[in-house]
Amino acid sequence: MDAKNWRVYPGWKTLIHDGVFAEGWKGGGAIGQWLYQSVLGICPDPTGPGLKKFILAPQPDPASGLTWARSGYNSVHSRIISDWTSENGEFTLHAVIPANTTATVFVPAKDAAEVTESGKPAAKAAGVTFLRMENNAAIYAVGSGTFRFQSRLP
Secondary structure (H helix, E strand, O other), X not given: OOHHHOOOOOXXXXXXXXXXXXXXXXXXXXXXXXXXXXXXXXXXXXXXXXXXXEEEOOOOEHHHOEOEEEEEEEOOOOEEEEEEEEEOOEEEEEEEEOOOOEEEEEEEOOOHHHOEEOOEEHHHOOOEEEEEEEOOEEEEEEOXXXXXXXXXXX
C-alpha cells in the first residue's frame, strides 16, 4: 500500500459477502489484515522495508459504530501503537512510533490548521512535519516517539 491509496482496503461487509473470508488462528489472513491495516491503520510503506517506515492511517466510521480502536503491532523495531477515538465530531490518535523508525500519519481532519499534537499546533510540534491535506486527512511525516493528535472530523 502506498500513501496515495491508503483507504483502498475492503470493509468487513465486503470481505464476508465477496467470499474473501480467509483467516488463520494467529490473526493472519483477510480479517487480521483488515483489523491492522484498515481499523488500526498500521500499514507497511514500500519505501521502508521491514516497517522501518510505515503508514499510520486509522479509519474511524461513526456511521457504522466504529468509534474507537486500541492495539498495536510487534514489529522487529518494537511495538507500534495505534489508539484512537472518534466522539462528538472530535478525533484523537495516540500513536507510538518505535525508535529508529518513521511514519506517515494520516489524521482525519476538516482543516490542517486545527490539528494539534499534545495541545500545540501539529505543524509546529517537535518531530512532526506537515506534508499536505488529502481526502479529508492532514498528512504528517513523524519521527520516533509518542504522539497525541487531535482534530475535528470532516
